[in-house]
Amino acid sequence: MSLPDKPLLVYDGDCGFCRVWIARWRRTTGDRVEYAPYQEAAARFPEMPIERFRGAVQLVEPDGRWSAGAEAVFRSLAHAPGRGWGLWLYLRLPGFAPVSEWCYRRVARHRSALERITRWIGW
Template structure:
């Protein structure tokens, strides 16, 4: 049984990897971090398709949060000011705004600093919920 949350991210994406490096340095999240390419996705209860579509936060009890809500949980894991920001991102209307911003960034991550063609979302990728 897991004792801490797991953050699953796209390890092939330079933008995602750089963003996570910043989060590790500035936020110091309290979680296990694993690239989707090396994550035990079946054990975590998520599909490859969903892991390719968005960052995922998997709680020790198996609850899965994706996209902006995964980021909100990452922020909340640290507590303090980061925790307050994470809590705000979980409440409407900030939740809706965060979701829109996350989707915009995710769709364009290959165009952002550190991004490459490998960062582009797969064609047909969608929020396959499992």
């Protein structure tokens, strides 16, 4: 395994919805987080089953920690100034983590429709 020098958020590069939101998050986090489609990054992590990359975004930390789904989103955004509140809630507010993961799974399941809506409203 080749650990990144900074947090690496791995996403589905074939997903238009994912690409739209990754572009927004990239603007938010700047150079504090690296972003890569799993179609390119998976080779760096041969021990990780490809299904894990296909199922949800994955955050790989420089210390070797992995997180997925909503947790990965909150952890990656926490690297931007003033954006740590989501991770704080995820880690400390009872019920917030399971609800966040439930919402993440629903969004992931309907990402094609949500991509159209996102583009339609101009995001």
